[in-house]
Amino acid sequence: MASKYGSKTRKLANSASTSTTTSSKKFLKTSADCQTSPASSSVKSKNHHQYFYSESPPVETEKLKENVTVTVRFRPLSPKEIRQGEEIAWYADGETVVRSEHNPSIAYAYDRVFGPTTTTRHVYDVAAQHVVNGAMEGINGTIFAYGVTSSGKTHTMHGDQRSPGIIPLAVKDAFSIIQEVPSIPLCKELQYYIGCLKVVNDLLNPAGQNLRIREDHQHLIDLAGSESSKAETTGVRRKEGAYINKSLLTLGTVISKLTEGRSTHIPYRDSKLTRLLQSSLSGHGRVSLICTVTPASSNTEETHNTLKFAHRAKCIEIQAAQNKIIDEKSLIKKYQSEIRLLKEELEQLKKGILIVPQLKVGGEDIVLLKQKLEDGQVKLQSRLEEEEEAKAALLSRIQRLTKLILVSTKSSQSSRFSHRPGPRRRHSFGEEELAYLPHKRRDLILDDENIDLYIAHDGTAENPDDISKEKKSRKNGLLNWLKIRKKDGSLGAGSDKSSVVKSNSTPSTPQADSVNLNAESRLSQSLLTERTNSAELSPVARHDRETPEDFSGQGTPLTSTKSIDQIDLLREQKKILSGEVALHSSALKRLSEEAAKNPKEQIHMEMRKLREEIRAKNEQIASLEKQIADTVAANYDKMDNSEMSQVKIADNRIIQEQLDQKIGEVETLQGEINSLKQQLSEALESRNVNQTFSNPQQHGRMQSISEGVEMKKENRSLVNTNEKLLLRAQTTEIEELKQKLAELTETKDQLEQRNKKLAEESSYAKGLASAAAVELKALSEEVFKLMNENEKLSTEITALKNAPTQRRSVVASRNGRRESQVKRQDQGLSTSELKKELVVSKERELAYESALQERDQREAELQRKVEESKQREAYLENELANMWVLVAKLKKSQGVESDISDSASQRTDNW
């Protein structure tokens, strides 16, 4: 069957020490031939067979390496092929070469070529036994058969009772080795899979259908058969063939890349087959490839492809290594000792002394020790520096943020503090705003604030009392500052009046601390409020209204500093908003995945809400961008050249960053779009999409996809991140749809098959029922005849039974006559005449008795026949009843009641 691949693998491990192969000798030299052309290899093989069977011992380094064992097995021409006049196109030329009949210059050499008369046992001995033996020594092994359909894969791997295949032979061998050496602790596992239509099934476990392939070094396996694309293959078979050929194409690519030796990327993941074979082809186990071929001329091309494939595979180098058993206990021990060692090392590092265990303190050892110590110190030092750098970076960022906020709010503060004599104070982050920072860093920042932020406006430091008072008010942090600002600038939303009052009257009250928001969200909320306020008034207008003192002086350094800070602040706000958009987008993606699985209205509502929020935030981002641009434009003429260049440099840096980020995103998106396109076209090809989408559930999904697409369009120009996430969600949807389609197709096929089977059973049952009816009729006729005969016989028997009475009466009358005769004798008849008469009558009597016995026997025989007929009749009736039960079942399952009742009535009529 075209759909079938055969496959087989085993995974065995033991705890023996590492060693390598025994069978590599004969392949070592062959691998040198790998890069030669087929024709040249043929010449070599023909003239120098020893080339392939070099007896010279391999050099030590080569001992570790071996090649995939590649053998070719010919099957004989089948009787049908002979009848069709097929000719031999390829033949085994000796033990290692396959040659073309039509073009003798084309030939390929392999480790071994088996002719059509070779037994599977022999194939096993040459091509498989070393893999099995290796497995018993702990070396992973894979044996796989490869060939076009009907080339003999199943015959080779499975075989039958008369000629068992490689699988039963391998299992038998493995178990006999285990029995012989029961003390060896072996972990054994045999896996046997079949790959069909991209689906991998476990042939040793009926429950293991449609297996998913997981990455695992202990690897899975598949076997493959290349499929012919001849015109007669249609429908599912053609598709199946296409899958197989795609897999084989990938396998071919993988193999040629492996043998090239230059490629860094091997495309194992391009097909299931290669993913399954990955660990075998690239791993450290033995691999034996048995290519099955047919000599028939009708398959010349396919056979040629198989031969080329096998020839390439011969060049793959593998490096077999033994596995070690690690049971749970030894694993725990191993980890425990590792942990102990690590702890010790840590202790030593803490002490600053690295003592190398088991090191005798000699001259050289002391140098080594010193060296290690120095290395350790350098490492520690560099780690410390890294830490310091990270701390400094964080600190400067926080300071900058603080500065930005402070400078940008000077206008409001100035109006608030203008009536107040004495030094002005900057606001800073409060404890709560810093709660999300690591403890130590928070301390550092606060200390820093103590030094930097409490500076009098005129440059003198504040007195300690003022500082302690101010510390209290600092607890309120940014949140209170914003509340105050709302009131002062009359810019806050009316809905927050209560907090405005609270904040204004008691800026450092505990109520403000008890606001149940986490510091981070408060921070962003504060900044957002600021952004909203900024959005309501242009920076220029705000500048006019809020900064009469500091910002009115055109061209003063403070003015330009404020402008730069203002822009930076806007950018920080934009960043925060972008982060939130990203968060929302990821939540949206999660929800859309959930909706795909479980399309609830609530989820859709949440999704809509999220989309709304994202849209709003994107609008805010756009407005911020506009503000930034406006601010920059409005302040350009206020700045001197150096300040302008500062701004430009900063702008350029940010633009460059954004550009880089966008390029990366665009590249990722491009890749995803390409893969999506491919998946979509595959899905459309393989299934009628309309049919599937008519399903309400799937329609819902498609709706969610289209909604997703809508949103993506809206946001694309603003945030590319959204697009990426939506594309991912869409990919997931499409994947799921494809899976669903595949399932539906499978179910449909199964149902069709079941229907067909039921129809066949139904017609068979009908046939059986009518045959039984005919037989029953014949039997009843026979029974009727027998009963008639029986009756006749009974009459005869009765008649016969009555006969002795007559005889006796006859005898009696004769006796009477005899008595009268005796009397007459007495009167003159002779004695001899009387004797004669007596003998004759005795003879007659005997004849009658024997006739009587015969009749008795015949009667008994007839009675036995009647019994038998009755039994047969009962049996047939029983059979008929079963038949009716079966017909009734079929009728129920198929709804062919009318047919069956018609035929039943016909039968009844016949009877």
Ligand SMILES: Nc1ncnc2c1ncn2[C@@H]1O[C@H](COP(=O)(O)OP(=O)(O)OP(=O)(O)O)[C@@H](O)[C@H]1O
């Ligand atoms: N070496 C052989 N000797 C005798 N008969 C063989 C040999 N190899 C294969 N055959 C016969 O050829 C036919 C096809 O073989 P088989 O079913 O093993 O092919 P296959 O490659 O497994 O095909 P498919 O891929 O369709 O499953 C079977 O009837 C099998 O008995």
